[in-house]
Amino acid sequence: MNPFTPAYLSAPNSPLLSVLVFLPLIGAALLMLFPRNETRTIRGFALVVSLIVLAVSLVLIVRYAPAAGSVFAFKQRIDWLPVVGAVYHLGVDGVALSLVVLTTLLTPIVILAAFSQITDRVREYMISMLVLEAGMLGALCALDLVVFFIFWELMLVPMYFLIGVWGGDRRHYAAVKFVLFTVAGSVLMLLAMLYLYFETGARSFDLAVLLGKDAIAPGKQWLPFLAFALAFAIKVPMVPVHTWLPDAHTEAPTGGSVILAGVLLKMGVYGFYRFAMPLMPDAARAAAPALAALAVVGVVYGALLAMAQRDLKKLVAYSSVSHLGFVMLGLVALEPKAVTGAALQMINHGLSTGALFLIVGLLYERTHTRKLSDYGGLFKVTPAIAVVFLITVLSSAALPGMNGFVGEFLILSGSFASTGIPAIQAWTGVATIGVVLGAAYLLIAYQRTMFGPVNEKVASLRDLAPREIVYMAPLLVLFFAIGVFPRPVLSRLEPSVKVFTALVEKRSRIVAAATPGSTVRLGAPSVVPPRPTLQVQPIPTPNLAAPNLLQRVPRPTFAPAQPPSPITRPPSPKAEERR
């Protein structure tokens, strides 16, 4: 079970992803040459660089066509450190590509927002932002653990500066807390990587090699899985390791909050998706009930805490805990709908919560306060902000017709039908309470800021400026576009998701042992030579469903016209097994 098919491996190397990842770094390097007080030029240059990166990512999404049997495209695989078996291996599947585009979209937006919000050390701010972008893109494209780890750590540094230098009053506390939490996870992840390196016998960090071999013995998966899981759970963040988030979000400058919520949190989920669950499938499946429980607790807990907040930014921060709970529930449910929903919800959350933080930034820039009690009646004072805020609130509250609904609907309906987790229906039911609470805290926030009598402190605020409309507009358009017509996104996510669920299920020995006639042979002799050289021969895989993304797979719809339907007979034992 390996999506890195011979066709994939023999495909020519593409430099596009490297261009994508290193463009922001080059831009950042060039920015260092600018005189520090040329703020206008610096801003413009940073914006242009980020727009070029966006353009490159759009080229990627248009030209995305994975090799036969694989879902990865734009492969670049170069021997890098043969001594340790690290390979410079980049490539993206549908999920990674969507997150890449989310990243490249949000970066110019926050750079544009920073034009008026950041007036101090502009050059350094822009450099941090571009380095951060490179780190995120690199981590999303990495298909080698060492490469991933390097980019993962690269994200940390600029984010630390963003919070610590341009943050609010308690920025030092928040920045240190953020770094300590993340580094604690990183250290564990590094150890787990080494453990895998030796335990698999692959002596390689390349995902193509690691996934080409059988998963390590289930008993030995626990240590690395827990280490990975903790590192990623901190990033997501899952309750109870989430307390760095409200502080980091609240103290970070607007751009930092947007990127943190929009992309960085997804790195945790993405880590589960790309590394932790496929590499340690047995442990992942055994831990799924616990993770699902934590996710659901996060949904409700985050929503309850959001409701109690008096600081608008903190409220949005806690709403992220709740929303990411939904995403994690969908991911660990390991049901195609649920995982597709989780992947989509990552995008949705990036757009909606990104927009929420931008709106908080708009307000803060005008009032220099985040306290809900300092606002009121803005619908009358600044109608355009109020309308933008309303649409964003509705998107975040998952109103049908908006993007959030599609994601939540798929996550919850999928996890309801999940087979791997006991009492999942009850858990899904509890998570559905989060839908109610989500409406509650968002509408509370909306009422306190926009409705009611006009608060004197905000009676003379100015409404949206053209530049502000420019950077909010793409997000609003996407809310409706994904909500009404999610098909183009879903069709790019689903094949990758199916490969992911198949990877976890087929590589897992629990199921392989329980299913006679499974396509995975147990104890298959290792095809991979012990030393990671270029002659890696991955195990040929059974052809996965729907490898070609651009080709629309016709679906048999269930014909209502034939009453004595086959559905009426009880599920056969065979069907049970297949599931």
Place this chain on the structure above:
Amino acid sequence: MRSNALLFAIPLLPLAGAVWNAVFGRRLARETVAFVGCGVVGIAFALALVAFVGVAGGRGDVVHVAPGFSWIVAGNFAIEVRLLFDNLSSVMTLVVTGVSFLIHVYSVGYMAHDAGFARYFTYLNLFVFAMLMLVLGDSLPVMFVGWEGVGLCSYLLIGFWFEDDAKASAGKKAFITNRVGDAGFLLAIFYIGWVFAQAAPDRSFSLSYGELKANAAALAPHATVIALLLFVGAIGKSAQLPLYFWLPDAMAGPTPVSALIHAATMVTAGVYMVARLGFLYALSPVASSVVAGVGAVTAFFAATIAVTQTDIKKVLAFSTVSQLGFMFLGVGVMAYSAGIFHLMTHAFFKACLFLGAGSVIHAMSGEQDIRKMGGLWSKVPRTAKTFFVATLAIAGLPFLSGWVSKDEILDAAFHSTLPGAKIFFGVALATAGLTAFYMFRLFFIVFTGKPSHEAEHAHESPPSMTVPLIVLAALSVVGGGFFPGLLPIGKFLGEAHPPSFSESLPPMLMALGVGAAGFFVAYKLYWGGPSPTALRLATAWEKVATASREQWYVDHALGRFVPRVVMVTGFMLWRLVDFFLIDVVILGGASAFAHGIGHLARLAQNGQVQRYATTFIIGIAVLLLFFLRCRS
């Protein structure tokens, strides 16, 4: 089955109107805004009428699937945007577009001086779009789009005058309470998806009604749970016990909104849903019985509150809750056509009553307290007469629309074999008496007697308001005649008890008796204003009267106390778990521990070279000893 793309024009026209007024409304003249806002709904009504003639003429249902447009496609879901125009939805569409059109016209006069004129028509058009999606959507997920969409518009319109915090809060309360119901609706969809996935793992489902019906056998073992989950949604949307408490507060919105959304259309969505999924409820006598029981109990409960209210709109609000209970009793005992029929006649007379109340409030310059009214009959003659006709209809004067439809429901309950149906009939009968009482109490207090000081200067409303009143009053009178046209709905849904006019004199006579009694008591106590007897009774029974006025404290418990508990829980969790337990105790502990280790380590590095040298020598000695021991 026919397909016609024009079907999409019916909901999309109001949407286009909403978009138009949202984008340009603030720069356009009020006449243009009003013309567009009313016009799109009027055209939609005309289109619906044409389509209705086709369906009623036996040319078959119209189903249309948006071409090349799949909405949510993933896993085993392939949800399309499909519209269905059949017997049931055609009636609903006519009611929705027709009543909406009248209320749009009425609003032109009512809202003429409001600063948010364009915003108002934007919301109202958006509501019509969402309601039509709810009614016409041919699958549960598409219905849910409309279902939440109407909730959103309700939220926006209740809080239309958002500068008043109480009104904004009422909107929020409505939306969140509705969401509790929506969660049930969603879980029902998930449950159905799960059942289907188990039964046929390799197929995709659009969850259209036809598909559900064709696979009713697979759903049968789970019908009770699914039907009850869906009913949770209906309870929220249609303001039944225990989630009714948002509706009285929703009267904070402009009165035409109360008439359209909170009386005639949106709140009846739950009834429509049960009727639409009648085949599912028919599989579960338990669920049907619960529907009927909740309906009957809510009808009685709300009527006992309506008798003591002093706000003209609140009386009508509780009356709406009560009448919705009647409808649920009807569809609960599987008399779907009777339930839908009462939905329709109620839309006529209750819209007429609400718009009449709006006209009265308009005449009284915003006063809503009926104790300050009185003697308005001569001051606002057209309003008064139409209000009187509608009162007669809801109270059940023979041959008026309300009498016919209520009688059908009582008759069906009387003859039903469902568990508990006889009790529900008794409760509903008592409610019918209470209905006549509280409606005539309202009418006599407001319109009879000597004009009060405040009512001295009341003036009749402009024609744009009175003409819709007259049309609705006329419909309240003749609406009963539409019933035979609705019978195909029952046939379509496979009704258990085919309704008929003749066979049941007993329930009809009983209903007439209690109705007459209610009228008589109201006449004795309230003709020409509250009589001394009425005041004496109110004093003697003060505690009961207060409890009734306070909704038997249900709102206090569920609508106010529960949210507070949730808020306090959130706050406690934040301070105790997030802050104290995790940050202070655990992280603080870990940090103190690290600090302690650091402190110990620092002791060793005190900068004294002699100490370092000593340690070094001791270390070497220990190692040497160790290796020597190993050798030997």
